[in-house]
Amino acid sequence: MRPAIRLAGPADRPAVVALDAACFPKDAWSETSWADEFTRPDRRVLVADEGALAGYAVLLVPPATDDPVDLLRIAVDPAHRRTGIGRQLLTAALAAHPDRTVLLEVAAGNEAAIALYRAFGFEEISRRSNYYAGGEDAVIMRRQEKDHD
Ligand SMILES: CC(C)(COP(=O)(O)OP(=O)(O)OC[C@H]1O[C@@H](n2cnc3c(N)ncnc32)[C@H](O)[C@@H]1OP(=O)(O)O)[C@@H](O)C(=O)NCCC(=O)NCCS
Incomplete structure (x- = not known):
């Protein structure tokens, strides 16, 4: 089953924090950083949802449309890698900002x-x-x- 890619909501945060820790053992973001990512108006957190969390991506989208968008993070659950989820997340992230x-x-x-x-x-x-x-x-x-x- 292909996961659905959607914007994250507050209820997704614990699973994203846990997957981030699993994917980036040396430089996982702290709970405080993630709280920021989920609330700052210039951030977009996307999740790949297949019942459980399969991956996520974080974008910094400056309000000035001439400024570049930054892809801050993208990761896929190790058990689901190489099945196209990273591609799905990146496709959705880029499609949301086609002119940037x-x-x-x-x-x-x-x-x-x-x-x-x-x-x-x-x-x-x-x-x-x-x-x-x-x-x-x-x-x-x-x-x-x-x-x-
Ligand atoms: C990078 C990452 C997000 C890719 O996610 P994924 O779901 O496994 O990627 P996909 O299955 O969508 O792969 C899409 C394409 O990316 C490339 N790719 C992905 N993994 C690859 C690998 N291990 N080796 C070589 N190419 C790879 C291939 O071109 C692949 O297309 P193909 O499978 O048709 O050959 C995943 O490996 C990951 O979470 N890594 C740890 C976190 C990380 O380093 N994130 C990036 C820094 S923020």
């Missing part, structure tokens, strides 16, 4: 995420050396509206 440039930052060694982003037309625009704990570089990627259909 989208930026994101990803660890240089995160091959799964980089492959997903490239498949959606994101391109590397810069790097930050030694950005992550452990010395890994951050890759900044951008998807411009004019770069794709």
Whole structure:
């Protein structure tokens, strides 16, 4: 069954916090950060819902439409990976903001995420050396509206 992608509501928060901790053991966001993500007016939290939570994505959507949207987080339950849920979440996230440039930052060694982003037309625009704990570089990627259909 393909999950439904929808905007998260307050009732989704505990499951999102738990899945974030499972997906990002070294840099999960705190309860306080998640409380912010669920309430700030410039944030959009999407969930992949198949009865249980299968994945989520968080966007920062500045009110000024000339400013780029930031994809802050996307993750899929390890038990459900490589079944198209990441693609579904990203499709929904981008479809909600078709005329905006989208930026994101990803660890240089995160091959799964980089492959997903490239498949959606994101391109590397810069790097930050030694950005992550452990010395890994951050890759900044951008998807411009004019770069794709
Ligand atoms: C990145 C992530 C969200 C992808 O989610 P997913 O549901 O497994 O991805 P999908 O099944 O939709 O894959 C879509 C495409 O992405 C690419 N991809 C996904 N996982 C991949 C992997 N492990 N290796 C290579 N390419 C991969 C492929 O192009 C894939 O298409 P294909 O299956 O037809 O080849 C998932 O691996 C994840 O949650 N990782 C941990 C969290 C994370 O690092 N998030 C990104 C930083 S915020």
